Amino acid sequence: MTTAKRRARVRAPELVGRGWLNTGGDQVSLKDLRGKIVLLDFWTFCCINCLHVLDELRPLEKEHEDVLVTIGVHSPKFVHEADPEALKAAVERYEVHHPVLDDPELTTWQNYAVKAWPTLVLIDPEGYVVHVAAGEGHVEALSTIIKELVAEHDAKGTLHRGNGPYVAPEPTNTTLRFPAKAIVTPSNTILVSDSAHHSIVELEQDGETVIRRIGTGERGRADGLNPTFSEPAGLTLVPNTHGYDVVVADTVNHLLRGLNLETGEVTTLAGTGEQWRDGETDGPADKIDLTSPWDVAWWNGGVAIAMAGNHTLGFFDPETNQVSRLAGTTVEGINDGPAQEAFFAQTSGLAADGDRLWMVDSETSALRYLENGEVRTVIGKGLFAFGHKDGDADEALLQHPLGVTVLKDHSVAISDTYNNAIRRYDPETNTLTTIATDIAEPSDALLIDDELVVVASAAHRLERFSAAATKIDGEAHEVKRPSTDIAAGEIELAVIFTPPTGTKLDERYGPSTRLEITSSPPELILEGAGVSTELVRALRINDQVTNGVLHVVAQAASCSDDPADEHPVCRLTRQDWGVPVRVVADAPTRLPLLMGGMDEEPQQAT
16 A cells, blocks of 8 residues: 655645636635635536535535635536536536536646546645545545644634635526436326425426425435435336335435325335445345435336446345345446446436346446346447437447437437437437437436427426437547556556544455456556555556556545544545546656545646
């Protein structure tokens, strides 16, 4: 394991971008924030790990509200995310209650040498970087450091207490607010997950008239006749043999909930309410952690689960009340083959067609399916390629799709969310066409009387379209995130992790760290791919491959180190990186990835 040694105080680079949200129109500079502890959260709104961190930070921001200013630095991955209106909608959708810097050119991202979403940077009241951490699970460490900074700068007289620059936007009021998914009920009404209102809404078939709202509208996880949800998404009808007709993916609660359509009663079916980070994935449904279930589908006698939070598919068996991993390894990417060896990338939409389970992987802009234990990709080229292009599936492109719907002829309609379009894939001809455009972030679609009813999420309503298709020959895009240059031949990949203050690596039950490295294409790494328990790995890079992506998953378990503590508090830190690399002569032979602490050689761009 590599530990961090801070060798120099590094002045935090200024915040540079296109504009600001949640500041009442004011610009914000680090000079203005001198005397405050500043936490920069580098995020992009497509990223499930970034959404997890937004929720993790809420109690930290509340606890230290008089000394801490959190600033979201939005550095987009997809073209759509660089649209200022799309960012404004996302800030509302995910209830971001701190200032947000719009960084569409990744200027501030590069100035801070960031390599992964999400990355957190802590800046002291004098304007120096004191801590950097990538990924999730860092809140306790941050809280400890913040308390130390408060004590230090209180004593020095350099800490200023009081309000920060956050200004809440004007509230909005619509019947639906960022609806996510919808289904047709047995009584031919429409059931919609109203995610930003934390509830489920039943509508007449016109898609507008409200019959009832299930849920109080407040975030929560209460069961019963006055239930609460937290950003619910996927819905699926199930046989009512256990007292519920619908299974709801209660995404931010990391739960599956059951809904009785007759009574409106809600029960919890699966999950503990805690987010899965490591450990068991198979067992009694109420004992196994889930992670951001985004969609659900009744398939092969149970409920398939798009487990967006760890890039896997799960399965809930209502007869045995067991959950299990259906497919995936937790590595983010595209890898076909046997279900247990497949890589997924934030699966966000499911649809069953007999023995075939269709899915869309949003982060690889891919349409895929699972059938007979095998995963196959129909459309999609990887984590950093996307666009709006129709035609043969081998050349067709999507942009962060969130929904898929089986049509009567066994073709599928794709809610191509970041292209603001509905697309149709025909398995008979292996081609992709466009059905409709100019839809505000479609996230799901229903087929009712030969008409598509689309969940136009960012328009806060349902819209109707015919199934007529046109052809669009649009541009292909690649993520403009800068590649990292590495040398051919022997290089060292080092994950930097320092256990938080007052903790040590937990070796009581075996190795406390784990590192998994793969690549796209696989031939990029000639030697060194695979799994080990050390956070430093020697790799041999192929000089015949000029560009690729290193997929890195690292985790470290740490516990409180007080010998008098009979029951130490333990935590697991985990991060995955998809690092675009370019193999060039005379490039560095060491690639450091910072998971928590400070690198040996802190960087500051000029």
